[in-house]
Amino acid sequence: MSSDVRTVALLGSTGSIGTQAVDVISRHRDRYRVTALTAGGGQPELLAQQALDLGVEVVAVSDEGAVPALREHLDRLSAGRPGGASQVEILSGPDAASTVAGSGADVVLNGITGSVGLGPTLAALSSGSTLALANKESLVVGGPLVRAARVRPDQIVPVDSEHSAMAQSLRSGSHHEVRRLILTASGGPFRGWHRDDVKAVSVDQALAHPTWSMGPVVTINSATLMNKGLELIEAHLLFDVAVEDITVVVHPQSVVHSMVEFRDGSTIAQASPPDMRLPIALGLSWPERLDDVATPCDWSSPVAWTFEPLDETLFGAVRLARQVAAAGATHPAVFNAANEECVAAFLGGRIGFLEIVETVERVVGEHQADGGELSLDDVLSAEAWARGRAREVLAER
Template sequence: MDAMRDLVLLGSTGSIGTQAIDIVRRNPERFRVVALGAGGGNVELLAAQALELGVEVVGVARSSAVQDLQLAFYAEAQKRGWSSGDFKLPRIVAGPDAMTELARVGCDVVLNGVVGSLGLAPTLAALESGRILALANKESLVAGGPLVRRIAKPGQIVPVDSEHSALAQCLRGGAASEVRRLILTASGGAFRGRRREELTGVTPEEALKHPTWDMGPVVTINSATMVNKALEVIEAHELFGVPYDDIEVMVHPQSVLHSLVEFADGSTLAQASPPDMRLPIALALAWPDRVPEAAAAVDWTQAHNWELRPLDDEAFPAVRLAKEAGRAGRCLPAVYNAANEECVAAFVSGRLPFLGIVDTLERVLAEAPDFAEPGTVDDVLAAEAWARAQAQRTIATVAEGA
């Protein structure tokens, strides 16, 4: 039997966190959760998770949520029919550094499912503490790649994204020196197959109708612009050390082939499974081992038609821009990510057309100062602050018809 692993789950009330807990629930002999962390927007769910799993410590990024969390503990205990003497309240840590503190709690694996740049500091803390890092936080590698690279030991980071998990699995099939290229697959989002001229006037409601995955609004719109895949290209470069020129993107509407690796001899390995995040999450928690029945397999008794087609760079230039930012290095990937978040918010609020998201992003990147290579988290945050302000200035000129 595989040894029990102690886990810290950051972002436990989000999509990744709740699915991770489902895996833990179904595999109590393999996983034990010792700490949970969340933003604080859903204290009822956080309290229920903590009492069900019997965790020692719970963290909330929002200090004002502490009292609500304490009340939620008592309400959840009452719902379970427990009297006050039947359970011990977990220790609570709160504030902007709470997730970083939890990342240092004694455990085997830290799952970082925090959203946004707030996930960078916990990533660095987990790596510095020698933990295996199951990484679902894109910003850690996109914005903080040089900082992460500096301290991560080989094999210490296990990706949770389905595409990077697929690449990690395929890369087991050969030595690093035998890899010719990585091929990331993309569903194509809500507007796959459309030409650029067919994207004028599309609405946020249309952009939020993803054909395959059920994701948050920002990620869903990023999928529609292909920015999500662009960020994954940067992640793949940082995770696997493959040059940007050797990372390709292909559109695969069925979302069954999660990514592919082409080797020097002409062989290509692909990882296939129905779209279900529980598989890559379970693999990240148990890496390098697999968790039986983590998710359903492809039904090989049925016929399947899977298509792969090249990305239309004219309609969806986000990937090209990300490669350019990645090659330039310094803080430009962080600028790319932060500026995009502002552009997406402007699109949702009606201040920017759909095509304006990536067009504005390109203008912000072109105007970026000559940032130095980031040496600290503060360097990354400063670049992001510049990017957000510059994006807002550019968005304002677009709104004025400039």
């Protein structure tokens, strides 16, 4: 094993990002050594298999009740292996992922879904690790806290395909040369529909994303374009570009993952067939590139890429995100937390599709942020209020 092997702590290893990260790492074992995995605990057999295949030292689950099943699967799957599962330490509880994130790995890949990823993000940054960030919510809800926790300016490497594309494109010029960022969106399954058409869409219809295979929360966020609203705020915070200088355009083919327009009129784009392994690999290896991570574009056949403006009458989440970003303070935390509650209600069949963004907008509109410097307690309190208020509004419906 070469001296430039990077140690990796992989958070959310059994999710969509995590499983693809395991695939990337497994094909480049000469470059990485995974020291720890974390997961919620809902798939203990998969987590145990990952831990043994990667030879990790620590496994953490947020659900303490998942520990017996995890230990059972570790013991069963390790039968006949040298050392067995006895060398795998198991951590559990709500702070377990933060403990792993702060353990000092060279790279911490945060693939956790939701604002619960904020604690691990802060822990990774404070420990000096490079943070490969797929958990956009932690930056959205705790932007000032995340930025303040950095111990070096290049410590956060974005893993979202759009922000990875921007980071790659931004290497073509200096910050003062940037005119605007262009954030691309597939448009989701309801692109081109009228507002009346989507009132009665089913959960299955909303989960049928035309391009990407993702977890249910991210897929619903992509259907409402709430995901694009969160990504707009994330881009604003990551790259220090004003929200009014970030344009969202619909690109159904999802091949151009985002663009940067420079002051001289040049636009630099990053293009590749939709495959999250590419931005994941870049997050792990930045600023270097690994060999043969994904299949490149095929230039031997005719192809057409199209771009169109976003219909903000149907997809109001992006407009609302601009307002939230401008308001700052705890408004982004309220925006995200209310949305998580509404998505859960939609997936549970308790509300209609359009009620997701409508409810989020109402909760955000009622929020009164305290002045002063933002603290973690402020963020957590705002989230708790937003979740409670969202449940009250949904109950009224």
